[in-house]
Amino acid sequence: MTSLDAAYFDQWYADMDTSPARDAVIARAMGLPPQLRDAGTLTWGGVGEVAEALRLGPGAALLDIACGRGGYGIEVALRTGARLTGVDFSAVALERARLTAAERLPAGQAEFRVGTLTGTGLPGGAADGLMCIDAVQFAEPPLAALHEFRRLLAPGGRLALTCWEPADRADKSVLPRIRGVDLRRDLPAAGFLDVEVHDRPDWRAAERGLWEAALAAPDDDPAVRSMQAEGRRTLETFDTLRRVYATATAP
Numbered sequence: 001m002t003s004l005d006a007a008y009f010d011q012w013y014a015d016m017d018t019s020p021a022r023d024a025v026i027a028r029a030m031g032l033p034p035q036l037r038d039a040g041t042l043t044w045g046g047v048g049e050v051a052e053a054l055r056l057g058p059g060a061a062l063l064d065i066a067c068g069r070g071g072y073g074i075e076v077a078l079r080t081g082a083r084l085t086g087v088d089f090s091a092v093a094l095e096r097a098r099l100t101a102a103e104r105l106p107a108g109q110a111e112f113r114v115g116t117l118t119g120t121g122l123p124g125g126a127a128d129g130l131m132c133i134d135a136v137q138f139a140e141p142p143l144a145a146l147h148e149f150r151r152l153l154a155p156g157g158r159l160a161l162t163c164w165e166p167a168d169r170a171d172k173s174v175l176p177r178i179r180g181v182d183l184r185r186d187l188p189a190a191g192f193l194d195v196e197v198h199d200r201p202d203w204r205a206a207e208r209g210l211w212e213a214a215l216a217a218p219d220d221d222p223a224v225r226s227m228q229a230e231g232r233r234t235l236e237t238f239d240t241l242r243r244v245y246a247t248a249t250a251p
């Protein structure tokens with residue numbers, strides 16, 4: 001099985017950089033406007049929910065962990081006026097995030113640094129809000145990332161997470177890294193309060209539209225072909241996963 005390490009994601013992002021077609025398919029399906037610059041699998045409505053759940057004001061400290069090319073965190077920083085620090089282990093993705101932040105945010109409002117989900121290298125207790133979009137399943141185990149998130153947040157700091165969980169925990173056909181995600185169990189275990197975990201079938205339905213649109217797109221470049229391979233696998237087993245959105249507060 002492919003190792004999903006930094007080198008893998010660097011190549012994934014390098015392919016994307018030369019494929020506006022891939023981003024266009026995703027942006028259309030997720031309802032994302034062009035100014036977001038980068039298309040991920042969170043809908044435009046979802047970005048608004050994350051921004052609201054974090055309860056940040058101007059000058060507050062926002063972390064976007066596993067931020068990728070940064071589009072979502074930059075949008076939340078723009079809406080709230082928060083100071084953004086984005087962390088990812090893909091240096092290629094962070095280069096793109098810096099370019100987008102320079103276009104969309106006032107100078108000095110955002111910085112990006114290499115780090116991992118379980119070892120960000122950032123000081124503890126300094127963040128007012130932390131978002132992690134569609135990435136906590138890559139931590140081994142996800143609970144270790146949740147402990148790191150809790151360490152990073154100041155008392156009362158807010159967490160917003162999106163990811164996937166298995167529809168049936170006994171289903172061995174689901175990838176082990178997704179079977180390892182159990183936010184109802186792990187957020188309290190990591191010490192979070194006010195834990196709310198919601199299934200989002202509406203977001204999942206948008207994803208189905210995305211994969212169907214991907215398969216219908218011309219397969220002109222490696223990023224589109226890679227998305228189509230993922231789309232075929234995903235649609236074959238679509239009902240085995242639930243889309244999950246969680247919020248919590250640090251004690």
Ligand SMILES: C[S@@+](CC[C@H](N)C(=O)[O-])C[C@H]1O[C@@H](n2cnc3c(N)ncnc32)[C@H](O)[C@@H]1O
Nearest residue numbers: 009040066067068088089090116117133135138
């Ligand atoms: C599906 S992408 C989501 C990116 C971004 N949050 C978004 O929604 O557009 C997953 C991201 O997790 C990052 N990632 C995966 N494992 C990681 C790890 N152990 N530490 C830091 N980043 C990681 C990848 O480089 C990639 O940017």
